[in-house]
Structures are given as structure tokens and as C-alpha cells.
Amino acid sequence: MHTRFTELLGCRAPIQLAGMGWVAGPDLAAAVARAGGAGTVAPHMLPAPALAPMLDQLVARAAGPVGVNVLIPFLDPDAVDVAASRTRYVEFFYGDPDHTLVERVHAHGALAAWQVGSPGEAVAAEQAGCDFVIAQGIEAGGHVRGSTALLPLLDAVLDAVDVPVVAAGGIATARGLAAVLAAGAGAARIGTRFLAAAEADVHPDYREALVGAVAADTELTEAFSTTWPDAPHRVLRTCITTARTRTADPVATIVLGDATVPVPRLGPMAPTRSTTGDVAAMALYAGQGVAAVREILPAAEIVAELTDGAERLLRGDARSSIS
Ligand SMILES: Cc1cc2nc3c(=O)[nH]c(=O)nc-3n(C[C@H](O)[C@H](O)[C@H](O)COP(=O)(O)O)c2cc1C
Numbered sequence: 001m002h003t004r005f006t007e008l009l010g011c012r013a014p015i016q017l018a019g020m021g022w023v024a025g026p027d028l029a030a031a032v033a034r035a036g037g038a039g040t041v042a043p044h045m046l047p048a049p050a051l052a053p054m055l056d057q058l059v060a061r062a063a064g065p066v067g068v069n070v071l072i073p074f075l076d077p078d079a080v081d082v083a084a085s086r087t088r089y090v091e092f093f094y095g096d097p098d099h100t101l102v103e104r105v106h107a108h109g110a111l112a113a114w115q116v117g118s119p120g121e122a123v124a125a126e127q128a129g130c131d132f133v134i135a136q137g138i139e140a141g142g143h144v145r146g147s148t149a150l151l152p153l154l155d156a157v158l159d160a161v162d163v164p165v166v167a168a169g170g171i172a173t174a175r176g177l178a179a180v181l182a183a184g185a186g187a188a189r190i191g192t193r194f195l196a197a198a199e200a201d202v203h204p205d206y207r208e209a210l211v212g213a214v215a216a217d218t219e220l221t222e223a224f225s226t227t228w229p230d231a232p233h234r235v236l237r238t239c240i241t242t243a244r245t246r247t248a249d250p251v252a253t254i255v256l257g258d259a260t261v262p263v264p265r266l267g268p269m270a271p272t273r274s275t276t277g278d279v280a281a282m283a284l285y286a287g288q289g290v291a292a293v294r295e296i297l298p299a300a301e302i303v304a305e306l307t308d309g310a311e312r313l314l315r316g317d318a319r320s321s322i323s
Pocket residue numbers: 018019020021022023042069071092093115136139140141142143168169170171189190191192193195270285286287288289
């Protein structure tokens with residue numbers, strides 16, 4: 001499946017693993033890259049000296065393009081240098097596109113990208129020098145930048161910019177992948193579906209909650225805003241109600257790199273395997289494609305299922321058996 005995105009990144013599958021704070025770790029990013037996609041890690045707040053060996057190991061075993069996700073509210077310029085000097089791309093989210101950051105990435109020879117929520121932000125990202133943009137619809141799990149559903153947003157962004165566009169938000173099946181490729185996207189960025197990959201660093205209770213959920217069980221909220229205010233996010237509704245009934249603070253601890261850190265009540269961290277405490281009261285992010293999360297599979301099987309199915313659909317074989 002050849003697109004402008006696969007050509008730019010040098011990968012075989014038009015699939016980008018979404019950067020997902022700590023839960024999409026090196027194991028998952030390497031597995032997606034080995035399966036032909038692009039693998040993104042999002043080790044927010046990991047100090048640059050610890051990020052370097054983690055990325056060196058990731059690149060050594062990925063056998064495909066990997067990149068690093070950077071959240072502008074938690075920006076560490078040293079980490080950007082470390083990431084750009086080791087990986088194929090550095091992508092930014094949740095802040096106005098900034099040409100100085102893009103130039104910083106390019107200076108190390110990496111590609112720069114911005115996840116955006118509006119056509120205006122996509123144009124700003126292209127003008128800042130980004131090599132590709134990610135259009136994120138409000139169906140997405142995790143933090144949501146804009147206020148438009150994916151299809152109208154993708155339509156407008158494809159009209160507005162010349163760089164390759166990756167579509168994000170609620171894409172979890174072959175049909176979703178085929179739809180955005182047919183519309184002109186260079187790839188689908190997939191988060192929620194990969195939370196059920198065997199290699200994802202997701203707490204078992206979080207996984208269990210995802211497996212039973214459907215789109216109507218998700219809600220766009222500002223509930224988990226401690227340390228990151230004014231940033232709506234889509235989670236499983238159950239965790240909002242649970243978290244609001246709890247008074248303990250912190251609610252849990254989580255291991256990030258070598259450090260064990262407290263998770264504040266209504267804080268934005270999602271529970272990894274290393275989390276101990278009140279997991280049900282933490283941010284259980286999920287997009288509207290969550291109904292496709294039905295079983296735990298190796299990431300390579302998810303990539304193959306999506307790409308094989310999308311290929312058949314794009315050939316016009318709409319009755320083909322795809323899940
Ligand atoms: C558990 C989880 C954590 C996320 N964390 C981040 C993050 O750290 N940085 C980021 O840019 N986006 C983050 N996102 C949003 C994704 O980049 C992407 O837009 C989203 O996953 C796409 O929608 P989908 O989940 O329906 O596939 C997160 C999403 C989820 C589900």
C-alpha cells in the first residue's frame with residue numbers, strides 16, 4: 001500500500017501508531033515498525049539523558065521508522081534534540097505550530113510533524129515547515145485538539161495543505177483505514193485499537209474495561225485536568241464517575257523510567273502495567289472506535305488485519321470478510 005506517507009517515511013504500511021503517553025512504549029513502537037508501520041513513543045517527562053539510551057535500543061530493534069511524540073505543554077527542548085538526532089520523526093501536539101521547533105528537528109536530519117485539530121492549524125504547521133500533518137477528529141481517544149469530526153476535518157485539511165496528511169480519530173478497523181485512504185489521507189494514525197496489542201504497556205484492568213466498551217461508553221471531558229488544564233480528552237465514562245467519588249490523593253503510583261511517581265487525583269496519566277493503586281479512578285482514554293477492541297493480539301496481526309482488509313476494500317471487494 002503505497003502512499004505519500006509511506007514514501008516519505010520509508011515504511012510499507014500506511015499506519016502510524018499514535019503517540020500515547022507511556023502506554024505506547026518501545027515494545028509496541030518496535031512491533032508496529034517491524035510490521036511495516038511507523039512506531040511512535042511518547043515518554044513524556046523522561047529526562048533527556050534517560051531518553052537517549054531508550055531510543056538507541058528502540059531504533060536498533062525496530063527495523064522500520066520510529067518517532068517521538070512531544071506535548072507542547074510539557075516541552076523539554078533537550079529531549080527534542082535527543083529524539084531528532086536518533087529517530088525518523090518528531091511530532092508535536094497541543095500548542096501552536098512553531099517554526100523554531102521544526103527547524104530544531106530538521107537540524108538533526110529528522111522529519112517534523114504536528115497533530116492538528118483545524119484546517120487553520122494545519123496551514124500553520126505547513127508554514128512552520130512540517131513535513132506532514134496529522135488531522136485529529138473529535139472521535140479520538142486521549143486529548144482532543146479541535147471541535148470537528150474526522151471526515152469533515154480531513155476534507156478541509158486535505159484542501160488546505162500540500163504536505164501528506166495522516167488521519168486520526170476513531171479509526172480501528174480495515175473499513176476505517178480504507179475510508180481515509182480513499183479520501184486522500186497518506187495514513188491512518190491509530191491509538192485506541194493498539195491499546196489492545198500484546199506489546200502495549202497497559203494495565204490489565206484498563207484493558208479489560210476497553211474490551212467490553214463501545215463508542216457510547218466514551219465521553220469528551222475535562223475531568224482529568226490536574227497538571228494539564230484546558231485540554232479536553234476522551235475517556236471511558238466509568239472512570240469519570242469513579243474518580244469523582246474518590247477523595248484520596250494521590251490515587252496511585254506509576255513507574256516512569258527509573259522513577260516511581262505519584263498519580264494525582266484527576267491527573268492525566270493513563271495506567272501502565274507498573275501502576276499500583278486505584279486504576280479505575282485514573283484516566284482510561286478511549287476513542288470512539290473502541291468497539292473494535294475485542295481481543296488482545298500481537299501488533300503485527302492488527303497491522304496485517306487492517307492493511308489486508310483495507311486493500312481488499314479499496315480493490316472494490318466490499319463483501320470480503322473483514323473484521
Ligand atoms: C491512551 C491514549 C494516550 C494518548 N496520549 C497522547 C499523547 O501522549 N500525545 C499525543 O499527541 N496524543 C495522544 N493521544 C491521542 C493520539 O495521538 C491520537 O490522536 C488518538 O489516539 C487517535 O484516535 P484513536 O484513539 O481513536 O485511534 C492519546 C490517545 C490515547 C488513546
